[in-house]
Amino acid sequence: MNAPAGISTLDRVKIFSEITIKTFDILVIGGGIMGAGIALDAASRGLRVLLVEKQDFAAGTSSRSTKLIHGGLRYLKNFELGLVRTVARERKVLNRNAPHLVMPEPMLIPILKNASYGYWATKAGLTLYDLLGNVETPERHRMLDKTQTLAQEPLLNPEKLQGAGCFVEYRTDDGRLTMEVLKTAHTFGATCLNYCELRHFTYNEEKRITGAALQDKLTGKNYQIKATCVINATGPWSAKIMQQDQPEKLPELVHTKGVHLVVPFEKFPLKQAVYFDIPGGRMLFAIPRQGVTYFGTTDTPFTGNLEKPRVEKEDVAYLLAEVNKMFTGLDLKPGDVISSWAGVRVLLYEAGKKPSEISRKDEIFISASGLITVAGGKLTGYRKLAEQVVNKALEKYFPENRQPSGTAKIKLSGGDFENAAAVKGFLKSCQEIGQLHKYPSESLAYLVRNYGTNTKAVLKEACRLKAENLDPETRLLQAEICYTIQNEGVTSLSDFLIRRTGKLYFERGQIIAILPAVKAAFQKILTLGNGILANQESEFMEQFEAAVAFKNESKNAMVSA
Template identity: 45%
Template sequence: MEGKSSFSAKRRETVLKAMEQETPLDLLVIGGGITGAGIALDAATRGMRVGVLEKNDFGSGTSSRSTKLIHGGLRYLKQGDVKLVQEVGRERAILYKNAPHLVVPAPMLLPVYKGGTYGYLATSIGLYVYDWLAGVARKERRKMLSRKQTMELEPLLKKDGLKGGGLYFEYRTDDARLTLDIMKTACQRGAKAVNYTEVTDFVYENGRAAGVTVHDRISGRHHEIRAKHIVNAAGPWADEIRSIDGSLKGKRLFLTKGVHLVVDSHRLPVHQAAYFDTPDGRMVFVIPRGHITYIGTTDTAYSASIDQPRMTQEDRDYLIRAVNAMFPAVKLTERDIRSHWAGLRPLIYEEGKGPSELSRKDEIFISDSQLITIAGGKLTGFRKMAEKVVDLVAGRLQQSGGKAYPSCSTDKITISGGERPEGVSYEDWKRQMIQDGIAAGVDGQTMQEWVDLYGSNALRIVKRLPESARLNIPPQLQWLHAQLTYSVEEEMTVTPADFLRLRSGWSYFNLAKAEKYRNIVEKMMNDLLDLQPEQKEAQLAMLNQLFRHLHELPVNEQQLQSMTS
């Protein structure tokens, strides 16, 4: 079992060399976020030889820093974009079917206040139209609530001016896990993907981008990878890739920052998720998740470091004020913040529009060198974005080589972790997996967490427990060793920081656990990866930086700019 997966951290260099030798690939994707993962899955499924290069870890940028909702497109209805509401509604239903371990229906309360953005009638009509356009299942269609019903559903709401509310459905997800499991599925179908590989230059033939020079940030080695077509799916870094290509002209990205706070559930004990007006007219989510509640998001123009977007004290105080205005009894303070995250939205710049007004639509740019760039878009729409890109590449490959490729079929592909026995509901399968884990010696809470994180792949971790015991790992740590071994050998986890933030989500949603086990995780991963002293130092520095950013905040954007310039 050890190191055999093509998605093993121990086989990174082998996969990278294979990518280099398989010249030229049909398609090379720059960027290992949700869009790059979706493109890789679509292309591999159609039979293309596809490679993915990600300069950090998979999903480490925008794709792990969202509100962690598979939106049905309510905000697009507000903008009058009927077609987009229909599309994201369909996409949400597809994801719910194909990744049931990561896409969970979550009822959302939309309180209606006198003088708010929408009146009661407008909210009722809007949610009805939204359900109809998005094809929402009957059991999940909106319900309008009286003032009394709204207060019974959420007693903490501000009472002054409350007229009632609307209850509709969003779908909660773990965006980092979704990105990773899609990439794993792509690799199972033949794609090659390697993290910590930075594109430093392009290779040209007759003025056409025919390959890239890559710096492996782990080994320090350089590689040259050739491809018939190259797609830039680098999210907030897309314009940097266009600059390397010398094609940064015309439309450009406009980056906005979104910030989220995490507090213990007893400090914001909302009964269920809510979406509400802030005093300045913007909208904020409050979402309970196990023993925590998270709050977001801001939407402000951003021009500091793309590699290290960070929350400022201004961001924090804005969200605290918004929550205290809507839930006046809770009286949150800065001391209640357990963790947080900040992410960047790579929007397409439009003259005269503010950050919240810019379209979330995606767009494709093709440079003179034939570099294809996909920019903009939303988490929910990643599969359709990928389909557009791969359709374009398939047409070009057929034109140049005569080979026809099938149409997109990713709507029918179960994402890794979502598998279950035929004829068994996913809820019944979850219960069975938890029982099987407990029978194998895993405590119930740990097995529940594994099933929630990994879906059916949790059983692959359970199978590693005997090996952890054979290696004389202390009994109370065998669960962690098995989880880390799986993460390294089947999820290309290269650093302890990536495990704590992206693979497990502990640094976001269980900071006490992350702090408790950080040193043990570091030691176990050093042994699993057989790291050299200088590599251990580099990994420790990344780990320290992760926790430092959770505890130290710049005062404002100006200070952040000076810290990162």
């Protein structure tokens, strides 16, 4: 699997013409991390898979998380030992299969005066965490006194601090992880389509699902496809899909919103990630990354637009207040926030519990028509949950297929490395090549972090573009765009600038400067007309402004007062 996977936007017409003449074993609805994991698991067991997503891949919750592969330490409070055990062990699996994208992140959990969890409770919790996660010795927790803690993170408030526990989680880019899983599924034969919406299910005389009517959102054309099994993996949209099947028999699901804020590193010069307790049972992450620091998340009931959850001024005020209390000398204000994002979770309703108290457990539902729906779950546990879903599908529809899941040992696209040292060696070789072409070293580090061994394909395209007399950085940028269009289903400016690269979140201040080069590449590769390109730019700029829209809300509120 060294070759790029090739989910190509340039092949959409051909793909749509082919899906109507096949009968798929499994139709997966939803192109987030859960749907991607199911597609890979099923395709790697020899099943014919079609995955459709009505927006872009990972456009929902799967590009709007805390961007950590973490074991759910806080779930120990609710005694969810099975959940913690599963996800804590999955961290190592994902690190092994995509070491360029899932990397260890040392994290402090401060022990505060008069807090509900003191030294011994924290130590006991971290010890149990290590045991449940089968954590190897180099990554097991350490307990620090106050002096040691402040040496590791001087910004922590010394008046409140007693010490800390230091443990290891794993950081990632959730949107990129979803994309690499999809590309890997593609190498096993899965067909994956974004901007393809379910219109309705089709049934036989016994009222069993036999397929679906789909619409290509880019052209408006409709298609009928046949599938033996249909799996609903749409996350926050799962109840809506179930309602299209059997509206009278719906589980009780609730939506909650999680918000993250981004500030310049110089405004919040955090040396390392911190995970801290706040009043009300929540815990917040603060994480330095790519010249910025981001922090979150909230956990509040949500009933708004699932496609466009908003960061409200109340969310911002809440997060800033808690961060300013925990760290000294910051005095962060709304004006310091340079970007933000909001994501929506779907949880299984539990009477009498606040959103932060509801379990992150998952459940698989099978309707009378045969629709399989998966609800709940976490980014970290997607692979194991996908395995369970496919096991259910095999049991119900393909009992003759007894092939076990092999995804624990399948390297993800771009992840063909033996270990972290091999990633560093690959980066060094790329930087040596880059010196010949005057590519910035940090740009090559970014490419390897995002694309792993597929960086070779980007560099090959950049070499081809040398004849066009572009400066080195523009060549790399346009080569990256070409790669994502030809291999990652990118169709628009938003696909590239938000979900494939995270630039809207972590490099928002640089976007206006590079936008002309990005537009030129899209127009050239996709032969877009000026009208379509203008619409794409308008749609992106709406999201560009939405990332800091709460600043205008705050100003308007002050004027009204």
